[in-house]
Amino acid sequence: xxxxxxxxxxxxxxxxxxxxxxxxxxxxxxxxxxxxxxxxxxxxxxxxxxxxxxxxxxxxxxxxxxxxxxxxxxxxxxxxxxxxxxxxxxxxxxxxxxxxxxxxxxxxxxxxxxxxxxxxxxxxxxxxxxxxxxxxxxxxxxxxxxxxxxxxxxxxxxxxxxxxxxxxxxxxxxxxxxxxxxxxxxxxxxxxxxxxxxxxxxxxxxxxxxxxxxxxxxxxxxxxxxxxxxxxxxxxxxxxxxxxxxxxxxxxxxxxxxxxxxxxxxxxxxxxxxxxxxxxxxxxxxxxxxxxxxxxxxxxxxxxxxxxxxxxxxxxxxxxxxxxxxxxxxxxxxxxxxxxxxxxxxxxxxxxxxxxxxxxxxxxxxxxxxxxxxxxxxxxxxxxxxxxxxxx
Amino acid sequence: xxxxxxxxxxxxxxxxxxxxxxxxxxxxxxxxxxxxxxxxxxxxxxxxxxxxxxxxxxxxxxxxxxxxxxxxxxxxxxxxxxxxxxxxxxxxxxxxxxxxxxxxxxxxxxxxxxxxxxxxxxxxxxxxxxxxxxxxxxxxxxxxxxxxxxxxxxxxxxxxxxxxxxxxxxxxxxxxxxxxxxxxxxxxxxxxxxxxxxxxxxxxxxxxxxxxxxxxxxxxxxxxxxxxxxxxxxxxxxxxxxxxxxxxxxxxxxxxxxxxxxxxxxxxxxxxxx
Numbered sequence: 001x002x003x004x005x006x007x008x009x010x011x012x013x014x015x016x017x018x019x020x021x022x023x024x025x026x027x028x029x030x031x032x033x034x035x036x037x038x039x040x041x042x043x044x045x046x047x048x049x050x051x052x053x054x055x056x057x058x059x060x061x062x063x064x065x066x067x068x069x070x071x072x073x074x075x076x077x078x079x080x081x082x083x084x085x086x087x088x089x090x091x092x093x094x095x096x097x098x099x100x101x102x103x104x105x106x107x108x109x110x111x112x113x114x115x116x117x118x119x120x121x122x123x124x125x126x127x128x129x130x131x132x133x134x135x136x137x138x139x140x141x142x143x144x145x146x147x148x149x150x151x152x153x154x155x156x157x158x159x160x161x162x163x164x165x166x167x168x169x170x171x172x173x174x175x176x177x178x179x180x181x182x183x184x185x186x187x188x189x190x191x192x193x194x195x196x197x198x199x200x201x202x203x204x205x206x207x208x209x210x211x212x213x214x215x216x217x218x219x220x221x222x223x224x225x226x227x228x229x230x231x232x233x234x235x236x237x238x239x240x241x242x243x244x245x246x247x248x249x250x251x252x253x254x255x256x257x258x259x260x261x262x263x264x265x266x267x268x269x270x271x272x273x274x275x276x277x278x279x280x281x282x283x284x285x286x287x288x289x290x291x292x293x294x295x296x297x298x299x300x301x302x303x304x305x306x307x308x309x310x311x312x313x314x315x316x317x318x319x320x321x322x323x324x325x326x327x328x329x330x331x332x333x334x335x336x337x338x339x340x341x342x343x344x345x346x347x348x349x350x351x352x353x354x355x356x357x358x359x360x361x362x363x364x365x366x367x368x369x370x371x372x373x374x375x376x377x378x379x380x381x382x383x384x385x386x387x388x389x390x391x392x
Numbered sequence: 393x394x395x396x397x398x399x400x401x402x403x404x405x406x407x408x409x410x411x412x413x414x415x416x417x418x419x420x421x422x423x424x425x426x427x428x429x430x431x432x433x434x435x436x437x438x439x440x441x442x443x444x445x446x447x448x449x450x451x452x453x454x455x456x457x458x459x460x461x462x463x464x465x466x467x468x469x470x471x472x473x474x475x476x477x478x479x480x481x482x483x484x485x486x487x488x489x490x491x492x493x494x495x496x497x498x499x500x501x502x503x504x505x506x507x508x509x510x511x512x513x514x515x516x517x518x519x520x521x522x523x524x525x526x527x528x529x530x531x532x533x534x535x536x537x538x539x540x541x542x543x544x545x546x547x548x549x550x551x552x553x554x555x556x557x558x559x560x561x562x563x564x565x566x567x568x569x570x571x572x573x574x575x576x577x578x579x580x581x582x583x584x585x586x587x588x589x590x591x592x593x594x595x596x597x598x599x600x601x602x603x604x605x606x607x608x609x610x611x612x613x614x615x616x617x618x619x620x621x622x623x624x625x626x627x628x629x630x631x632x633x634x635x636x637x638x639x640x641x642x643x644x645x646x647x648x649x650x651x652x653x654x655x656x657x658x659x660x661x662x663x664x665x666x
Contacts, residue, residue, distance in 0.1 A: 121571060121578055122619025129622025138626055153577075156551045160630050161581040162623055168573040169546065176519055176550040200550075 002167050004120040005235060006108040006127060007150035008091065008139040011159035013104030014044035017083045018073050020136045030071035033060045043075050047159060077303060081341075083135065090134045094127050097235045099343070102284060102305050104139070107147050109235040121164040128162065145170055148183065148231030152201075155181045170229030175202035182226055192216075201227040236343065245283075246338035247271045254293045254331035261332060263384055265322055268337040269315035276314075276339065277368060282307030283339035286314060288321035293331045300325050307343055310364050314339070402587070402628040404662065405440035405468065405507070406654050408646040409590065409639035412445070419644030431459065435467040438650065440507060442470040442590075442637040447512075450474050450492055457499035469500055470508035470540075470588070470635055477530060479514050486526075490533045497537070507635050508588055509534065510565065512542040515574075519547035531560050540565050540588040546576040557583035565589070566627075568620065570596040580623050586635065587627040589620075591649065593640035609642040612649045614656070621660055628662070 010016060014032045019025045029049035033042045040060040049070065054063050064070060088100045094117060097109035110123055117123040124143040132138040142153030144165040153163040156177055165173045179201050180190040196215055198204050204212070204227035212220035249264050265288075276283060286308075287301040300321045308314060318337055326332075370379050411434040417423055421433055434441060443459070445451070451471070460469075476482065476489040500506035511530070517523055531539060541557060542565035543549065557564055563586040569575050570593075580587075593610025628634050636653065638646035 118615050118619065119571075122616060125619045125622045129625070132622070132626070138629070156549075157554065157579065157581040160626065162579065162626065164571065164578040166571040166573055166575060166577060169575075169577065172546050172574075173549070173577055176547050176552075178551055181551065 001112050003109070003111050003145050004113075004167075005144060005147050005150045006106075006110055006120075006124045007142045007144075007147065007154050008087075008104075008106040008108070008128065008131065009142075009151075009154040009158060010087070010104030010137050010139045012044060012047055012050065013083075013137075014075065014080050015046040015049075015073075016104075016137050017080055018076075019046065020083075021079070025071075025073075028071065029054070029067065030073055031060070031063055032073050032075050033063075034074060035060065035072045050159075083137075086135050087131055087137070087139075090131050091127060093130070094123065097237050099235045099237055101343075102341075104137075106139075107150070107235045124164060125162060144173075144229075146229070146231040147233055147235065148226055149174065149229045151183055152177060152181050171202075171205060174205065174227060174229050175200065177201050179204055179227070182223070184226075185223075189216075244338055244340040245272055245275050245342070246336065247275075248289075248334060248336040250334040251332065254333050256326075256329065256331045258326070261322060261326075261335065262319060264335055265318050265337070266311075266315050266381065266384055268335060269318050270311050272337060272339050273309060273311040273314050273364075274368065274371075276309045276342075277364070281342050282309040283314075284308075284341035284343070285339065286317040286321065287338045287340065288318055288325060289336040289338075290322070290325045290332055291334045291336075292328060293333050295333075296328075296330070298325045298327075303341065307341070310360055311367075312360060312364075402631050402634045404624065404628055404634040404636070404657065405438075406636045406650050406657075407438040407440040407442060407638075408434075408641065408650055409442040409472075409637045410444045410641060411441055413641055413644075415642065416644040416647065420647040421644075428462075431462045432464065434647075435464045437647070439466055440468050440470065440635055440637075442472065442510065442635075442639075444472045446493075446496075447472040447475050447478075450476070450489065451496040453496050453498050456496055460499055460503060460505060468505050468507050470510055470637065471497070471500070471506070472510045472512060478511055478517070481526065483526075486530070487533060490530065494534065494537065507538060507633060508540045508563065508586055509537045510540050510542060510588070512565070513544060513548075515544040517543070518545055519550070519553075528556075531562055535560075538586055539563065540584075540586060542567065542588075542590065543576060546574070549576050549579055554581050554583055561585070563588050566623075567592060568594070570594045570599050572596055572599060575599075580627055582627055582631045585632040587631045587633070589624070589627075589634070589636045591636070591638045591640060591646075593645075595640075605642055608640045609645070610640045611645040612640070612652070614652060617649065617653050617656055620653070621656060621662070624657065625660070625662060 018032060027048055028046060029052050030046045031042045031049055031054055032044040034040050042054065042056055042058050042060055042063055044056055045054040052067055054067060084100060087106065088098060091098045091106050091108055095108045095110050095113065099107040110120055113123060120143055124141050128139055128141040140154040140158045140161050142150040142163045144150040144153055145167050149165055149170045152174060153165055157163055179185060179193050179198055182201060204224055207224050209221055212224040216223055247268050249268060251264065284307045285301055285303045287299060290298045302317050302321060367379050412430055421430060425433060474489055474493050477486060497506060540563035561584045563584040564581050565588045566580045568578060568591045593608050595607060595610040598606040624634065638650045640646050640649060
């Protein structure tokens with residue numbers, strides 16, 4: 001069966017949601033950012049602000065200096081999450097395989113839906129329209145044989161547009177596209193490619209294995225295959241029903257000792273990490289709850305653009321939250337850690353993962369393998385050996 | 393979430409690519425009608441037409457003035473550029489052709505009845521430096537006209553071309569054609585204040601290796617045109633004019649489909665001068 005994958009990309013997603021809530025913002029330049037903090041970065045920009053040069057990830061201070069008097073809207077994560085869910089539900093009417101990624105990205109596998117909904121090109125247009133009618137947001141839509149090409153297709157025409165790449169024409173379509181439109185090729189890599197005279201995907205696609213390996217190392221052949229439009233990753237839908245994983249430790253003795261608290265926290269992160277990876281899941285949100293001796297409770301959360309699943313990353317997130325949570329000089333009774341915004345592991349990005357990240361991934365896999373065979377105690381992080389906390 | 397209906401501000405018109413077809417008699421044209429009456433009959437049913445005789449024969453101002461008169465006061469025109477500008481380019485004389493073509497448009501321009509000049513490039517016009525330079529010079533020579541570019545070669549459909557069209561205020565022609573390897577992807581992108589769509593039919597069997605009559609012998613089904621409603625609405629949200637033409641001209645199928653699309657858009661409540 002011919003694979004047909006739709007990618008829907010809602011440009012300026014958070015800004016678009018704000019415009020829906022306040023139509024007065026329409027056609028106005030504004031940015032979504034947490035104001036009043038130093039080193040704040042811009043989370044999203046409206047289309048007029050984009051046209052004036054503002055970009056996501058710029059420092060708010062820089063944007064304010066360049067665009068005097070630009071309006072700043074505080075982010076409302078709950079609202080964006082609801083909007084994402086709405087779009088997800090609308091898309092789910094047309095396929096059981098819908099993968100939602102942060103920031104207004106959706107993939108749908110519509111292979112074999114012809115009998116129900118007609119030709120893929122018409123179905124893709126219909127899905128786009130239903131989202132426009134049902135959620136008030138018009139996504140850019142790309143239809144192709146795989147996720148990678150459908151994603152590039154939306155990048156070719158965004159912020160508005162629709163593209164249907166015919167089966168078998170993937171490489172042809174990519175040939176003259178700017179190489180930086182390939183997912184994962186950032187500014188630095190793109191500059192490096194330009195240095196080698198590679199500006200179009202076709203120039204990367206034409207390289208042989210030895211050539212591409214010499215220029216870009218181990219990742220080279222896979223980058224080259226991406227430029228040829230090769231991508232076998234399936235659309236990974238949300239695991240139905242599973243929305244959150246949670247674990248908790250009540251301390252044997254209430255304490256304010258940060259070394260001990262970090263140690264417990266690491267074990268919690270390890271526990272969640274193992275559960276996530278055993279189901280091939282990743283999480284975008286990490287939540288920490290701290291209960292003090294006097295029963296007062298503090299809950300904090302952090303949300304990531306890209307989902308995480310390594311013990312190291314989960315612990316780093318939890319540790320950051322703990323630092324913020326411990327504002328009182330009162331002993332802690334229990335720690336709880338949970339992860340949500342779960343999704344099945346998203347494959348294609350790993351081909352662009354920097355070497356350090358690939359190393360960590362490999363290390364984690366090895367640790368999991370050893371523990372799977374010899375038990376959890378067989379391999380441990382050095383600092384957890386300092387003092388063995390009591391299990392609750 | 394609060395519902396937000398985007399307002400469609402564009403003026404949408406629907407017509408056919410050409411109107412002077414004898415095989416439309418007994419279907420779109422009444423059987424007893426004289427050929428000289430074709431245009432007035434056409435203009436009672438449609439508000440726009442794409443003139444394509446101008447591709448085969450360099451039009452003259454007198455000829456276009458005559459067509460304008462016969463068409464009544466409501467019909468507006470898109471016109472396909474002469475083959476010497478797109479298919480049979482002679483590097484020594486193309487500028488003369490461009491000037492002659494522009495001069496012929498005067499009656500339509502003066503009456504504000506010209507919607508678009510369609511530059512349709514063949515499959516053999518590849519995305520190569522020489523052709524890119526030519527296109528740049530042609531667009532400069534034709535500057536000031538409401539230009540639209542249609543590429544049959546998929547290699548032109550890249551982000552740099554779209555940016556270049558935007559910079560020059562030139563529209564991109566979206567097409568509906570079979571989803572076959574080698575044909576450009578079905579792609580909508582608005583690059584100027586004019587969105588332009590051509591329906592060529594989906595005759596996959598006869599597309600390659602057949603004459604035009606067989607290639608464009610296709611009648612769209614209602615469901616297939618319904619798939620376009622969303623795309624037309626989306627384009628109409630971000631431009632000022634939308635022109636839609638059916639080129640599946642065999643046996644009166646183009647006007648039949650144009651009428652069907654008019655009905656579908658009206659049923660959807662899409663405003664337009666259909």
